[in-house]
Amino acid sequence: MKPNRSQLKKRRLSILGCLLGLFLQAQAQTNLDKCLLSNTYRPPANTDISVTCGSQFMDLSIYICPIYNALYNESLMVLNNQLNNPACFGMADFNSTPPVLRFRFPINDTLSSNCANKHVITTQTGTGAFSDFSNVQSVNISGVVTAIDPSAGTITYRSQILYYFSCSYPMNYLLNNTQLSVSGTNVAIRDNNGNFISTLSMKLCSDSAYLQPLVIPSTGLNIKTKVYVEVKATNLTSKFNVLLDRCFATVSPLPVQSNYYDLFVGCTRDPQTVIDINGASQSARFNFEAFRFVEQRNLTISTFYLHCLTRLCEPATCSSFKPVCSKRRKREVQGDLPSATVTSNPVHVNGKVGASSCKKL
Structure with a gap:
């Protein structure tokens, strides 16, 4: 009995899915091989993240090999647990020495709000050129890069990874x-x-x-x-x-x-x-x-x-x-x-x- 058109389509999708899985697996193995040669292939540490508080963007750079060491990868790291927003995931850079995972988002509302970063306004007494004024404000933008544990069972053998970041901008x-x-x-x-x-x-x-x-x-x-x-x-x-x-x-x-x-x-x-x-x-x-x-x-x-x-x-x-x-x-x-x-x-x-x-x- 010849398969119908619907069955053929399902088979093709299944084959494509298998090929994609093999490709991702091969890519992950390649990336892991690069990390094995890096001195940052070790358990994660708080010092693995660096933050650049720019005038237009906030840039995060995180050593990626400790993430691999903890049995995660770049596809499992996301800003503020915003799993449904592709813009809240980072970009792996294995050409960097050492390899890093990069996040960039503007400090205006367009993306930082979508990724659930927190904006907190603080007030203090004016000094210097602003000493005539009793209130001077700053804004603090903060968030966390979290690891998504893919384990489906009751327990897991992966440690939880949390990278906190913040920038304070005088106004x-x-x-x-x-x-x-x-x-x-x-x-x-x-x-x-x-x-x-x-x-x-x-x-x-x-x-x-x-x-x-x-x-x-x-x-x-x-x-x-x-x-x-x-x-x-x-x-x-x-x-x-x-x-x-x-x-x-x-x-x-x-x-x-x-x-x-x-x-x-x-x-x-x-x-x-x-x-x-x-x-x-x-x-x-x-x-x-x-x-x-x-x-x-x-x-x-x-x-x-x-x-x-x-x-x-x-x-x-x-x-x-x-x-x-x-x-x-x-x-x-x-x-x-x-x-x-x-x-x-x-x-x-x-x-x-x-x-x-x-x-x-």
Whole structure:
């Protein structure tokens, strides 16, 4: 009796399954052979994992040979026991010396939430450049890589493997943007600072809709020209908004405190400075009128640089991190603040009085 089409299909699938099983078995044996030559082929240890807290991604690197030694493999290691999400499994790298299992996930919501990593916000008293403010926050992202025991019986002879990891990211930034003649200048925050967001930008515009880039002529801006400033965070989790604590100008490209002029800090604001939006979205906006530093009175063109102290805050609590005006503390320099720096061209202002170049909506 000839087999029907359905029976033939089942046989083919069975043959393919056997071939796939043989291939995986052969691959596992090859990988095991590589581990047998490695000095990391031993029982697992807590020091087998290394964590890189990057500005866009968290990277985990785990010695894979101890995993093989414990009778597991890369297909049995998963983030936070998320068995049904392929993105939560690692990638074996047997070309590395020693061989490792790598995990990578972004620090925004797209994958870390899917893999059930925990986000915990901590609050502490502000220090250094933020000593005017009573609350400064950090976010801690943590999780665990767990081993899946394939044993189907009541007991097992495999030990349980758990690799814990965490990264703490400060949510405060010193943004120095001196390329005010170019719109949308971005800075990739350095990984070794452990900062939380991937990109900050400070854009200078000539209109109140913050759409038209501000073009600074070679002769400089006219005094009292309206300058519209937008500080924006991109590739940022929706858990946080951008809050400007302080923006000030200096004649130096560095934010030195010996000679500066505050556009606003805490409850103190320059009369010509207007804050349009702050702490309510992933961008903050304010505007001011161009001015000259008195010490440059003998120069045809006055030059200054703009700097902003920026923090992230949870939308529901952003208002609580704005200073209480009657209880502002005296500024004290108590430490160094991780910073992101944009270095570019200065702002030039001439000594002639002229009309504003902004567009009125």
